[in-house]
Amino acid sequence: MAIDQRLETSDKTALVEAEVYRWYNLFFPWSRGVASQSEGAIKPLYDALANDFRVVLTDGQIMDRENYWERLWGLHGKRAGSPESHIINLSITPLPGDFFLTVFDLVKNGITKKKVDSALMRLDPDSPSGISWIYVHESEHETSFA
Template identity: 85%
Template sequence: MAIRQVLETPDKTALVEAEVYRWYNLFFPWSRGMSSKSEGAIKPLYDALASEFRVVLTDGQIMGRSDYWERLWNLHGKRAGSPESHIINLSITPLPGDFFLTVFDLVKDGVPKKKIDSALMSIDHTSPSGISWIYVHESEHERAVA
């Protein structure tokens, strides 16, 4: 059994990586107002959140799943004109029980701050993407800009 689990980990890690990019590729047009303000445009993000989902935002505010839905909904178009973020330094650490610790930076060209997200994610066959987001911690830090 242990050998099978080790052999499956690269595929599961790739699934987690794809989920990080899928989430951002839906969030970016939503937050910039480039997608229609319809439930169908943003609900795939909400559907990937575990029922016990929690997030700590950069301002220290803690939200559960339903409050985060309201935040997502209200972010439609709020970041219009904001430069595109780039995901860098993506690190995915497999943990026992099909859990993954995922850490990545979000940077914008010419912006001196970067956002660092860490997320606890899990394989979840009931989630449309096959992955559930359980916990996210966002923080903001100064960075060197070339």
């Protein structure tokens, strides 16, 4: 995807927002086993990860791009029957150099724990969506609602 460097900040922020939802819309059917267990169904997620990508999972485990790919591949169907997550409280802060700090909550109806993800992302013309994920930190918190 070619990115026009003259894009306004609001247009860039919209690209980042679309990427968050694109990622989840691919991950949800994969993790529930609804998507076919083929590389093509999940590889767009891997392709959006920067070469120097790192993630900190809710259990504190740190993974690089290759290890995260193995984790993604292994999650096919592992969350079958789990309620759908909803992205709420999405916040995108533009940073210098076409970087973005993105923070959002993932909540499930009837579940008192929510997942909070923060991600450092950047414009990337080599990524399928024009955005690459550099760093993600996942955490889990109790909510005051169910």
